[in-house]
Amino acid sequence: MSPQPVLLPRRHWLAGSGAALAAAALARTGPAAAAGETPAPGAAGATKPLPAYAAWKDPSSLIVHSSNTIETRRSAFGTGVITPFGQLYVRNNLPAPDASILAERDAWQISIEGVKNPRQLTLGELKRMGIETTAMVLQCSGNGRSYFPDKPGGTPWQVGAAGCVLWSGVPVRWVVDALGGVDPGMAYLTGTGGEKLPDGIDPKSVIVERSVPASAMADAMLAWEMNGVPIPLAHGGPLRLVVPGYTGVNSVKYVKRLAFTARESDARIMTHGYRLSPPGGKGDPSQPSVQEMSVKSWINGPGTDGTRLKAADVQIHGVAFGGMHAVAKVEVSLDAGKTWQLARLAGPDLGRFAWRQFVFAARLPAGQFTLASRATDAVGNVQPEQRMENAGGYNNTSWADHAVKVSVA
Structure with missing residues (x-):
């Protein structure tokens, strides 16, 4: 049986290590990316300035593809579990609303439908119904799209359209x-x-409206805090639907309606968008929808910024997550997947929806190395070698695609 998700009362986090983690995440804006790191292939917007609604983020840790798509540099993830605000990616399907919606957060209204007693509730009323905190990987459905050889349309994300966040x-x-x-x-x-x-x-x-199976209610949350502070506009404040284990598009920002329905939404983003259509095809309701995430990992350092390493002992590190299941183990290869060795899971386990940091100590002599990682989840699913080809460049979990080449002098 897989471990149950971490879903802790807010007072527990304030009293324990969760508060320390959140505080550290908020205090750290992340290391500056080294000059040798290159933007994603085809990322014409890599030198664009941050848009006004996200101007408070750390530009040295980010690749700005467009005003609605901002990626975390691979070398900027660091070795903590929680992703700081200043480094967290941004993906918006529509321009963010005017910041005036944050002026009176508690007045924000949401309509709850498909229940015995449907009604509108304010954020202030939701806060009186109870408070919980959970840790969750937030990942864009197209994370890893740049590695598809046919270069699907959409943002050419590498690994940086993901982060691990505390939601309250x-x-x-x-x-x-x-x-x-x-x-x-x-x-x-x-x-x-x-x-x-x-x-x-x-x-x-154009409306952002997504349907997930009603069973997702078991873990879903209406969240107003992120890493211990009110959710910023860039990330869906004042109120966001959070669906652990599912890709980011299903965690609807600025949520104004939550409805239990007999059928999926007929909005185009649901019927034709985010569908696993064959290469060269177009999305339609007959094709699988991009929803649950599956097991995935990648290496974040050292040497992923393009700098040459010195021959010595190194601590190879990265992140791994299981989507709907906890991570059971991570293996690392120094030779492009010919051989594998068990890595160590480092840091606290924040539950099956969070990611785990992994570390592998190795001695690298002078030469060229292709470093790869391969995760296995708690029910035995193994991260695959190859991606699943699809027209949208979605759900890339290939360990071969996410391998990195490093140079050692």
């Missing part, structure tokens, strides 16, 4: 219980974002 809010199941439970026959949990939609077009063609 109220579990969805508590809200549902307070409203009498879910109506019969409701198979999906559907979240609707509160971005301002362009005028003169069909709202369903």
